[in-house]
Amino acid sequence: MKSIHAMIAEDEQLAREELIYLLKREQDVTTCPSAETGEQLIELYLAHEPDVIFLDVQMPGMPGVEAARRITELTYNQSPLFVFTTAYDEYAIDAFEIDATDYLLKPYDDTRFQKTMNRVRKQLTQMDGKDNQQSRQTQAHAVKLLVDDGDRMAVLSPNSIYYAVPSKRMLEIHTKDEVIESRMTLQELEDKLHGLAFFRTHRSYLVNLNYIREITPWFNGTCNITLQDKHHTTIPVSRSARKILFNHFNT
Numbered sequence: 001m002k003s004i005h006a007m008i009a010e011d012e013q014l015a016r017e018e019l020i021y022l023l024k025r026e027q028d029v030t031t032c033p034s035a036e037t038g039e040q041l042i043e044l045y046l047a048h049e050p051d052v053i054f055l056d057v058q059m060p061g062m063p064g065v066e067a068a069r070r071i072t073e074l075t076y077n078q079s080p081l082f083v084f085t086t087a088y089d090e091y092a093i094d095a096f097e098i099d100a101t102d103y104l105l106k107p108y109d110d111t112r113f114q115k116t117m118n119r120v121r122k123q124l125t126q127m128d129g130k131d132n133q134q135s136r137q138t139q140a141h142a143v144k145l146l147v148d149d150g151d152r153m154a155v156l157s158p159n160s161i162y163y164a165v166p167s168k169r170m171l172e173i174h175t176k177d178e179v180i181e182s183r184m185t186l187q188e189l190e191d192k193l194h195g196l197a198f199f200r201t202h203r204s205y206l207v208n209l210n211y212i213r214e215i216t217p218w219f220n221g222t223c224n225i226t227l228q229d230k231h232h233t234t235i236p237v238s239r240s241a242r243k244i245l246f247n248h249f250n251t
């Protein structure tokens with residue numbers, strides 16, 4: 001299994017240092033920079049994209065549970081695993097409402113911590129297996145794409161698609177030669193194109209990354225992309241998607 005990238009969100013220095021110590025003893029774990037608040041955690045997550053986050057339920061400002069919810073909403077593909085830490089077990093119900101992998105009580109018990117790491121490894125292995133299977137299925141079917149436009153089944157090459165956007169009750173799929181209206185949802189199209197160079201720049205836009213001509217800043221941390229189509233179509237990029245988009249090109 002590949003190295004596990006772990007991140008800690010903890011406002012108490014001693015508790016943070018203890019977790020860092022425990023994680024660094026694990027040979028297959030790489031630690032990312034730590035956060036002290038929920039807001040800082042979101043920024044660091046977007047920059048480093050860890051596999052698992054150990055976060056305190058109660059932190060100054062944004063609580064850990066709320067930060068986890070926001071990260072789940074911001075995540076383009078697979079959300080990270082969450083392990084909640086706290087001195088109070090009454091918060092366990094809130095933690096497991098967002099499918100937490102585990103819940104650790106302070107002070108940390110070494111045996112209990114090892115059980116948590118075993119759960120993390122098991123879940124990540126299962127997720128890797130699922131992703132590999134989806135990737136193989138995508139590659140096997142990516143040569144052509146069947147799109148139902150209501151009157152026919154259009155056969156498309158994914159490479160011919162510039163972008164897709166909902167319009168009224170239909171989905172507009174903009175290709176090199178035409179605009180196809182389909183009854184499928186944007187999410188359904190995104191699922192069909194999983195593993196290919198398509199990115200959700202905004203909740204209403206799915207874009208082929210191979211056809212981005214330029215990226216220009218807009219306001220409040222957002223930006224616009226211009227495509228290489230004949231209209232030089234401009235498409236908005238949300239603030240959260242912008243960070244992921246730039247990280248994609250930087251890596």
